[in-house]
Amino acid sequence: MGLGIGFLGCSSLIILAVSISHAYADPLVPSLCIFGDSVVDAGNNNNLYTLVKANFPPYGRDFANRRSTGRFCNGKLATDFTAENLGFTAYQPAYLSPEATGKNLLTGANFASAASGYDDRTAQLYQAISLPQQLNYYKEWQSKVVNLVGRTKAASIFSKGVHILSAGNSDFIQNYYVNPVLNQAYSADQYSDILLNSYRTFVQNLYGLGVRRMGVTSLPPTGCLPAAITLFGAGSNECVQRLNQDATSFNVKLKNTSQGLQSKLPGLILVVFDIYHPLLDMVTKPVENGFFESRRACCGTGTVETSLLCNARSIGTCSNATGYVFWDGFHPTEAANMVLAGDLLGQGISLIS
């Protein structure tokens, strides 16, 4: 017997072990559902009449089969790494995509939409899917899951599943800072309060639908995004401190609001993922983090191009994005997303235990 196994050879044993773990090991949680904006959109905007899309090259050039899925990245999003880390063998489908059907829905879905946000006016401006509409799709998803597996099993998929929300970026960058109707009516602090009211409602609604495990991402250092430096930096090459301060204040309020919600809603685990400090660290100390470029993005001139402006004809696009922190004017590279996902995993232990 011993000899026989020896003749199988190392590689086939390894293949056997890997296929067993993939075929039979359960993920750490039954489902993963994702809400928010372009930081986590996996292709919902492909199916909308919006200009904010990323389903064409060079987007996705480092993704499986070099496919432009609609992700605002050269490769994987941080939440794709999270799905892998949780043990899922396929990414949760974008809810509006053809893949979002039948048994594919049992492990969750992605409801996020680029240029959406806590403020419904942000989504309206860009014809994206507002958070209340993402919630409606989520309810529809829940009823499909109930039809597939019955009420009891479904309830446990909802309560034990992880729900991640990533919003606020577009509210500030694509709406508040460029929209006099808003920035003349409200201070950044007041605008944050408006956003957080919507956040509170969203969490309460999910809780009402049986959700018990949620993670919300903080704002990144918005003033360090290449396009923000170009648009709001007044010619300077440094991170825009005003924007970073607004993000920091928002994040303090987000934390406080989340603690309030967690203490008010019994059984809810609500984790605030800090992406501000990990990303700021990559921007200010690129070399220590394995990068060589943290100011210019890879796509085009690296100063502003995003969405339609970052396309196959953009001049100057880098040939290898692994040394870059930013892929386009607003979004990190796959390499940076991998670092962020490592931080998410460390911070989110309470969601999976």
Ligand SMILES: *[C@@H]1O[C@H](CO)[C@@H](O)[C@H](O)[C@H]1NC(C)=O
């Ligand atoms: C923190 O949240 C509580 C409600 O949970 C609120 O009353 C208080 O004003 C908040 N503090 C800040 C600094 O936002």
Ligand SMILES: *[C@@H]1O[C@H](CO)[C@@H](O)[C@H](O)[C@H]1NC(C)=O
């Ligand atoms: C990009 O560079 C990294 C590190 O230098 C290397 O490992 C990788 O193979 C390169 N990728 C491509 C597509 O050339």
